[in-house]
Amino acid sequence: xxxxxxxxxxxxxxxxxxxxxxxxxxxxxxxxxxxxxxxxxxxxxxxxxxxxxxxxxxxxxxxxxxxxxxxxxxxxxxxxxxxxxxxxxxxxxxxxxxxxxxxxxxxxxxxxxxxxxxxxxxxxxxxxxxxxxxxxxxxxxxxxxxxxxxxxxxxxxxxxxxxxxxxxxxxxxxxxxxxxxxxxxxxxxxxxxxxxxxxxxxxxxxxxxxxxxxxxxxxxxxxxxxxxxxxxxxxxxxxxxxxxxxxxxxxxxxxxxxxxxxxxxxxxxxxxxxxxxxxxxxxxxxxxxxxxxxxxxxxxxxxxxxxxxxxxxxxxxxxxxxxxxxxxxxxxxxxxxxxxxxxxxxxxxxxxxxxxxxxxxxxxxxxxxxxxxxxxxxxxxxxxxxxxxxxxxxxxxxxxxxxxxxxxxxxxxxxxxxxxxxxxxxxxxxxxxxxxxxxxxxxxxxxxxxxxxxxxxxxxxxxxxxxxxxxxxxxxxxxxxxxxxxxxxxxxxxxxxx
Numbered sequence: 111x112x113x114x115x116x117x118x119x120x121x122x123x124x125x126x127x128x129x130x131x132x133x134x135x136x137x138x139x140x141x142x143x144x145x146x147x148x149x150x151x152x153x154x155x156x157x158x159x160x161x162x163x164x165x166x167x168x169x170x171x172x173x174x175x176x177x178x179x180x181x182x183x184x185x186x187x188x189x190x191x192x193x194x195x196x197x198x199x200x201x202x203x204x205x206x207x208x209x210x211x212x213x214x215x216x217x218x219x220x221x222x223x224x225x226x227x228x229x230x231x232x233x234x235x236x237x238x239x240x241x242x243x244x245x246x247x248x249x250x251x252x253x254x255x256x257x258x259x260x261x262x263x264x265x266x267x268x269x270x271x272x273x274x275x276x277x278x279x280x281x282x283x284x285x286x287x288x289x290x291x292x293x294x295x296x297x298x299x300x301x302x303x304x305x306x307x308x309x310x311x312x313x314x315x316x317x318x319x320x321x322x323x324x325x326x327x328x329x330x331x332x333x334x335x336x337x338x339x340x341x342x343x344x345x346x347x348x349x350x351x352x353x354x355x356x357x358x359x360x361x362x363x364x365x366x367x368x369x370x371x372x373x374x375x376x377x378x379x380x381x382x383x384x385x386x387x388x389x390x391x392x393x394x395x396x397x398x399x400x401x402x403x404x405x406x407x408x409x410x411x412x413x414x415x416x417x418x419x420x421x422x423x424x425x426x427x428x429x430x431x432x433x434x435x436x437x438x439x440x441x442x443x444x445x446x447x448x449x450x451x452x453x454x455x456x457x458x459x460x461x462x463x464x465x466x467x468x469x470x471x472x473x474x475x476x477x478x479x480x481x482x483x484x485x486x487x488x489x490x491x492x493x494x495x496x497x498x499x500x501x502x503x504x505x506x507x508x509x510x511x512x513x514x515x516x517x518x519x520x521x522x523x524x525x526x527x528x529x530x531x532x533x534x535x536x537x538x539x540x541x542x543x544x545x546x547x548x549x550x551x552x553x554x555x556x557x558x559x560x561x562x563x564x565x566x567x568x569x570x571x572x573x574x575x576x577x578x579x580x581x582x583x584x585x586x587x588x589x590x591x592x593x594x595x596x597x598x599x600x601x602x603x604x605x606x607x608x
Contacts, residue, residue: 129157129276130156130280130585131274132160133279133288134161135184135289136425143179144173148578150578151578159276160181164455170458182270184288187291199320212314214518217514218315221510277301278585279301284306284319284323285316290321293323304584305327307328310332310483311483311519314520323347324584327349327350329351329354336520348587353567358572358573360490366468383413383475385417386418388479389401391425392426393426395511397498398434398435401431405418409441416544418443419444420442421484422444424457425457447463476495476547478495480497480515481515485525489559494551496544516533529554530561532547532553
């Protein structure tokens, strides 16, 4: 028996009806649920229950209380055993990598994992090459999936799913640590599972999804092609192209502020050109050295009266980069995008932080980054992008990795080589490129439009609604391919099934 729910005087009430459980374990997916119309539309057709890792956090309680869903804490999850589970997961990844030869993952293996992985894990390479040559990757993964399903990681999820008996479970983090544990419980209970591929790089760069899903939600046709290539079994189930839901916020008036309002909130001057340097994960590259160089050039007046706003990655901002960069000049401002000291799964974003994110890119005159998704953030607002084609860390220890990211990696190579970003090979070139874009912001405009269409598919602020329609279509047609013709005509062109 599943239940419909309503909110009465702050209390959740369940009544009998089909339902869907949606998982979220990251601020990147929290914002898709909280700041799109996904839950509003989903709740019109079924009971929506969200299990979120931030549901217990007091500072986000008002946000979740306002959601059109029953919101509950994420179930407790215990880790896999190092042996055999994690050991065999690494082995499975090696076999698939040697069979499919994905440029992104082979690049990371060559430049990073060979020096960071334990010797006993690297010893798996030789037998993995043998299985890959024998084309045994699919039987291996089928066996490994059965092994993983047999290992109970969340008794709490088992109890709760038995009570709810939902029509489907939607994971927004199939590549993360927590959510596959809940998916495994659902699969053992024969609850259909639907996976949202959260970002455009996940399929070609992340560790493999060992669990097989009954359907997939994707941004674009390009992501669908990658899904079919890297996960051949996905051809047997529906895949829905819905757009990039996190960018719906860019189209909502409630998040838009005038340049004057935004600059006042950041300590900036609205009449002066604004350069935004967006940092990536500090676990990947030490990009703050590039931001520090640009900050010094701005402080010296080498870019006229321009001002610089440095934006750390919201998932990884612990204040370290801010401390290293703060105080360079009054013309250089460092945002605080994350909660220092909080675990990654305890971080989310409130309305102020979403507003800050949207307007940072909406009012930027030029955006500087190193091979990250902020290229898309900027291109949506038609903001010129300078992309580093070198390692900014002194001594350039990861120079070869950066070159690979721009010219070999599956997801980023087409963007880097599209002509829609200005690739720079030296710090001085970065400064000259910023100057060039400040003088001629119209440069490469058509190519920026191509980047947005290639990566996001349809981008109109309605991806959340399309995602909800896809979920409803999935639960109505569970056990067979989805009927796109039965979906609303506005969605039929962008939601499909193979």
